[in-house]
């Protein structure tokens with residue numbers, strides 16, 4: 001474990017905030033046509049990964065705004081999973097930790113705070129993520145070591161701490177797999193990323 005001084009931690013936090021602003025602005029500037037094309041490529045790469053890994057339980061999320069994958073991602077994943085497979089989606093808790101509920105079709109999604117769409121079914125509890133063999137996570141960027149930059153709530157840092165040996169994969173746009181991101185001791189790493197141009201790439 002590296003030794004992080006207070007100054008390094010301060011620099012990492014400030015660096016993350018500045019990077020988030022830049023990355024979100026670049027995503028917002030992506031034209032609709034690029035978003036659609038990127039979503040198709042990301043979904044195809046996810047399909048290949050699911051065919052190879054055959055998870056019985058997977059987690060994902062409903063992409064919003066310019067997030068890679070597009071709003072139809074849960075439906076695509078449901079079709080890709082084994083007929084008996086389960087897709088869990090996150091429900092943001094007041095302390096920004098994540099609960100989980102099974103995806104049961106578009107009618108089971110409800111608009112919630114922060115522009116999210118979340119499942120309204122029975123909550124499985126924050127520990128349910130430990131049942132998944134494949135965990136698909138949102139990210140603004142990931143580096144070659146697997147360090148992930150999220151929205152800044154620490155939601156996935158907490159959720160990923162509960163995962164056992166699951167394959168954790170972040171969905172990115174091209175250009176968001178970078179050389180080195182600021183890292184803090186609590187950051188949980190991912191094992192792979194999917195980008196539209198590069199498909200599935202192992203990191204770390």
Ligand SMILES: Nc1nc2c(c(=O)[nH]1)N(C=O)[C@@H](CNc1ccc(C(=O)N[C@@H](CCC(=O)O)C(=O)O)cc1)CN2
Pocket residue numbers: 061062063064065066067090091092098114115116138139150151153155156
């Ligand atoms: N689609 C999605 N679902 C997710 C996440 C995510 O990053 N993306 N999360 C990851 O932890 C958790 C929720 N955390 C979030 C924290 C902040 C914002 C946010 O800043 N929203 C913008 C509006 C959306 C946009 O256009 O980007 C806002 O409130 O201004 C969203 C989700 C669980 N579900």
Ligand SMILES: Nc1ncnc2c1ncn2[C@@H]1O[C@H](COP(=O)(O)OP(=O)(O)OP(=O)(O)O)[C@@H](O)[C@H]1O
Pocket residue numbers: 016148149150151152153154155156157158161184186187
């Ligand atoms: N295990 C944890 N328990 C409680 N708070 C945590 C935990 N891990 C991280 N946090 C807090 O969450 C905040 C945001 O962390 P960070 O900037 O790394 O978020 P992120 O990884 O970019 O976002 P997210 O995980 O929501 O996508 C930090 O202030 C951190 O202290």
